[in-house]
Amino acid sequence: MKVSTKGQYATRALLDLALHQDEAPVLLKHIAQRQKISLSYLEHLITPLIAAGIITSTRGPRGGISLARPPEEIGLDEVVQLLEGAISLVECVGNPKVCTMSQSCATREVWDELRQAMMGVLKSVTLRDLMERQREKENATEIMYYI
């Protein structure tokens, strides 16, 4: 029961993009370097984000990627679902047919409640929230140095 590297990396990449975005598109290469993610791998993570209208891309020199919407309108639920697939912890939550007797299975309800709880958290966190948290964290560590 893990979030795969795809979900993790994509989230970090988006946060990185949001933090470094100002006018000019951001280079994939730079995101990869800053986040220590293989560029070749990152390329594949970007594709679904473009398709979903979360980021836009520009090719050629001075190209790169940019957020397609303001960060407060990008929820983590969208990102995670895109990269990890539907958040149903067990198959029969989204697709009851896979289990015979699913109409009277009490455990299935629990997995669904789990799904709802996760969705609740993910929906409540937007890219903007992440940016703020990140800045707070960085301030905190700077203060540490200062002391």
Added chain:
Amino acid sequence: MKVSTKGQYATRALLDLALHQDEAPVLLKHIAQRQKISLSYLEHLITPLIAAGIITSTRGPRGGISLARPPEEIGLDEVVQLLEGAISLVECVGNPKVCTMSQSCATREVWDELRQAMMGVLKSVTLRDLMERQREKENATEIMYYI
């Protein structure tokens, strides 16, 4: 991001055990049949449950397994953690060393909140709750038949 069959099956097996328990130990074979789980596989799922003191086993003829505690004292969090490992959706939540820069990573916080939300749900559901839900569900379908 799935609960593996280990977690699912173990939960169903425990619920089945709880529902069929009265005095005599319950045969693994019967649980396997009712739940349509391979017996050979089920055997491996119950081992950790025994080790964790959730069930007890009796060997030999008239043997089987029984709950080691009343069902209201068995939380799903315990079961799931046992079969799926620690509920940390990403490695660095439980083990910050795996990510350089983890001290100032905002995404990590989210994965931890996700963990807490899941734990909250799982902790709130005991085997007793599952039993009640299951009985309600079965009543509901019986009424359906009656109509």
Added chain:
DNA sequence: ACTAAGTTGATAAAATTAGTCAACAATATA
């Protein structure tokens, strides 16, 4: 003794994850 159970470890097929590589397409700019 014999049989009915649970226990354990080795092994393996299947699926998923994580990643690489190379060819390709688009575009700014010299």
Added chain:
DNA sequence: TATATTGTTGACTAATTTTATCAACTTAGT
């Protein structure tokens, strides 16, 4: 227009995890 720069796509592969199966072993009741 030539070229360098950037993103796009698909094929491929290694590693890991999941999902089992099988056989040998242990324990206990009759």
